[in-house]
Amino acid sequence: MGTLSLILKEACHRKVNFAMSLMAVMVTVALFITYLTTAEASKRETTRVTRDIGFNLRIIPRETDMDRFWTDGFSELTMPEETIRKFADYEGVFMSYNHLVAVLQQRFALLGRDVILTGLSPTITAAKQKKQAMGFEIEEGTVHIGFQVAERLKLRKGDSLQLGDRAFSIVRAMVESGTEEDIRVYARLSDVQQVLGMEGRINEIKAIDCLCLTADQDPLKVLRAELDKALPEARVIQMRTIADARAKQRQTAERYFAFMSPLLLVVCAGWVCVLAVLNVRDRRSEIGLLRALGHGSARIAGLFLGRALLIGIVAAVAGYGIGAVLALNVGPEIFKVTAKAIQLEGGLLGWALLVAPAFSAMATFIPAMLAVTLDPATTLRAD
Amino acid sequence: MAETSNKSPIDSDMIRCVGLTKTYPRASGNVRSLRGVDLAVRPGEFITIRGPSGCGKTTLLLMLGGMLHPTSGQVRVSGQEVYALDARRRAQLRAASIGFVFQMFHLLPYLSVLENVILASTEPDATVSRDRSRTLLKQLGLSGREDHKPSELSAGERQRTAIARALVNRPKLVLADEPTGNLDPENAGEVFRYLSEFHHSGGTVLVVSHGSMAESFSDRVIHMREGNIVPDPGSDTPNTEAQGG
Ligand SMILES: Nc1ncnc2c1ncn2[C@@H]1O[C@H](COP(=O)(O)OP(=O)(O)OP(=O)(O)O)[C@@H](O)[C@H]1O
Numbered sequence: 326m327g328t329l330s331l332i333l334k335e336a337c338h339r340k341v342n343f344a345m346s347l348m349a350v351m352v353t354v355a356l357f358i359t360y361l362t363t364a365e366a367s368k369r370e371t372t373r374v375t376r377d378i379g380f381n382l383r384i385i386p387r388e389t390d391m392d393r394f395w396t397d398g399f400s401e402l403t404m405p406e407e408t409i410r411k412f413a414d415y416e417g418v419f420m421s422y423n424h425l426v427a428v429l430q431q432r433f434a435l436l437g438r439d440v441i442l443t444g445l446s447p448t449i450t451a452a453k454q455k456k457q458a459m460g461f462e463i464e465e466g467t468v469h470i471g472f473q474v475a476e477r478l479k480l481r482k483g484d485s486l487q488l489g490d491r492a493f494s495i496v497r498a499m500v501e502s503g504t505e506e507d508i509r510v511y512a513r514l515s516d517v518q519q520v521l522g523m524e525g526r527i528n529e530i531k532a533i534d535c536l537c538l539t540a541d542q543d544p545l546k547v548l549r550a551e552l553d554k555a556l557p558e559a560r561v562i563q564m565r566t567i568a569d570a571r572a573k574q575r576q577t578a579e580r581y582f583a584f585m586s587p588l589l590l591v592v593c594a595g596w597v598c599v600l601a602v603l604n605v606r607d608r609r610s611e612i613g614l615l616r617a618l619g620h621g622s623a624r625i626a627g628l629f630l631g632r633a634l635l636i637g638i639v640a641a642v643a644g645y646g647i648g649a650v651l652a653l654n655v656g657p658e659i660f661k662v663t664a665k666a667i668q669l670e671g672g673l674l675g676w677a678l679l680v681a682p683a684f685s686a687m688a689t690f691i692p693a694m695l696a697v698t699l700d701p702a703t704t705l706r707a708d
Numbered sequence: 709m710a711e712t713s714n715k716s717p718i719d720s721d722m723i724r725c726v727g728l729t730k731t732y733p734r735a736s737g738n739v740r741s742l743r744g745v746d747l748a749v750r751p752g753e754f755i756t757i758r759g760p761s762g763c764g765k766t767t768l769l770l771m772l773g774g775m776l777h778p779t780s781g782q783v784r785v786s787g788q789e790v791y792a793l794d795a796r797r798r799a800q801l802r803a804a805s806i807g808f809v810f811q812m813f814h815l816l817p818y819l820s821v822l823e824n825v826i827l828a829s830t831e832p833d834a835t836v837s838r839d840r841s842r843t844l845l846k847q848l849g850l851s852g853r854e855d856h857k858p859s860e861l862s863a864g865e866r867q868r869t870a871i872a873r874a875l876v877n878r879p880k881l882v883l884a885d886e887p888t889g890n891l892d893p894e895n896a897g898e899v900f901r902y903l904s905e906f907h908h909s910g911g912t913v914l915v916v917s918h919g920s921m922a923e924s925f926s927d928r929v930i931h932m933r934e935g936n937i938v939p940d941p942g943s944d945t946p947n948t949e950a951q952g953g
């Protein structure tokens with residue numbers, strides 16, 4: 326009699342046990358698929374939310390007089406514009422400091438008062454990052470003006486503003502920010518360089534660290550050490566409150582996943598094991614009988630392993646389906662910002678098909694083999 | 709081949725065991741189920757084993773069938789030393805030469821009557837094995853019941869299924885442990901009739917039974933007490949000799 330037909334007949338006969346074992350593996354797979362898919366979404370969400378907090382690293386010329394820096398709000402010195410390229414191209418820790426913007430800012434007399442004229446380069450993302458540039462890009466010949474500037478000069482969107490000998494069109498009058506931003510005039514970096522007569526110069530690079538470092542590393546320390554090697558002419562300042570908020574959020578998420586993943590695995594694995602062991606124990610007298618009838622241990626192992634593999638494969642496919650439906654339906658509810666980005670990874674099905682049957686077989690194999698090595702009489706009399 | 713190398717030409721006994729002991733180590737003290745059993749069974753004998761509960765009858769039968777390692781001593785079946793064989797060869801010996809009938813039937817609940825018999829068959833040709841199983845079931849009065857599950861059968865029908873299963877490979881030896889323990893006298897009589905038929909066709913039978921019915925079919929009755937074979941407590945005749953026939 327064929328092994329498969331025996332397996333199927335046993336499964337039909339012990340429907341409840343078979344269904345329970347199937348459920349155990351299926352729920353495990355479904356949980357993992359849901360979990361892995363939404364964990365990916367959660368990480369993306371954390372990155373997105375924390376990124377919106379703003380740039381938190383300022384890289385300025387090394388020789389900057391720090392007392393003046395803090396009173397002025399910017400460095401009186403400049404560095405070459407290529408510095409940002411060097412920074413972006415540097416392999417190593419800076420890979421993770423994506424989203425760089427080169428800045429040139431100076432006090433600038435505008436109709437009797439000073440404004441801070443700020444030139445911004447387009448956002449540069451690290452070479453390996455294919456993410457969308459963030460922040461706003463400023464068109465050539467246009468400016469964005471701060472709230473206070475607009476109030477004082479009675480300027481509105483669409484008006485023209487004379488800076489030096491060039492006229493710029495105002496594309497945005499910003500809302501009140503309650504910071505020195507209200508007296509800023511933003512323009513494209515190249516325009517500001519030209520207006521100030523400082524072609525090819527910048528005095529600051531703003532960056533976000535993507536917080537790819539682990540919790541026990543002090544990002545500033547690592548960054549400073551690397552920066553000394555890569556850009557000896559620059560120094561870095563980290564805006565602690567922003568950085569800390571970001572790091573805390575990330576660490577919370579990381580700790581949660583570090584705790585949940587193994588817990589989930591252990592609980593589900595334990596469940597599958599218990600059911601497998603119970604099935605074999607229930608069928609010890611059957612093992613004894615098959616051996617009494619002269620069936621070899623290979624055949625008996627095949628019977629039990631075949632059952633486990635069958636459960637593993639069916640459960641992997643069904644579990645993947647259930648997990649996928651759950652992740653796609655529940656995920657977007659939880660992770661609103663990145664909801665559209667929640668997608669299934671087909672590769673997970675492959676893994677499920679590999680791991681679920683292997684695990685289910687392993688959990689069965691050990692007790693079955695232990696039963697097979699005993700004298701048939703011992704197993705036959707087991708119950 | 710190993711199967712024949714340890715077969716001595718003068719060893720014509722179906723079963724010969726020497727100094728069989730079985731001790732179960734237990735925290736409360738060792739349980740000595742068998743205390744040195746010597747026994748010779750000639751081919752074609754029908755033997756009944758009797759004795760009070762717990763005296764070691766089942767233990768002895770399982771050991772003779774290659775199902776339970778003795779603590780010490782030897783068992784030869786058809787001249788082969790059973791426990792010198794590896795597990796695979798011992799399984800082959802059981803499949804080819806020995807049929808078992810248990811008090812609890814031990815039928816697989818998820819297979820039909822016919823499938824339970826086929827399961828034991830070593831015949832490689834599926835059609836031959838199916839036909840032989842059907843014929844046996846018919847002889848045992850189970851035609852029309854082939855596709856039933858064991859749970860749909862009476863106790864007597866279950867035991868007859870088990871007998872068909874024990875006989876499907878045309879064994880030389882049938883070991884039956886209280887095969888009628890769960891049956892009424894009528895069904896018990898049936899079982900003994902089939903065992904006796906097998907005996908008359910040249911088979912060797914060892915049956916553990918409490919009832920007097922078994923003895924009427926037997927060439928010899930062996931009495932056991934506290935792990936030993938003892939003389940018949942109710943007669944002067946030493947139990948190792950044949951009793952009529
Ligand atoms: N696995 C075991 N562990 C410990 N003791 C055992 C074990 N199996 C059997 N025994 C003991 O060995 C002794 C002989 O058991 P056995 O089953 O052979 O008796 P029996 O003569 O068949 O009895 P019964 O007529 O009640 O079936 C008994 O005392 C029993 O308790």
Ligand SMILES: [Mg+2]
Nearest residue numbers: 765766767885
């Ligand atoms: Mg017994």
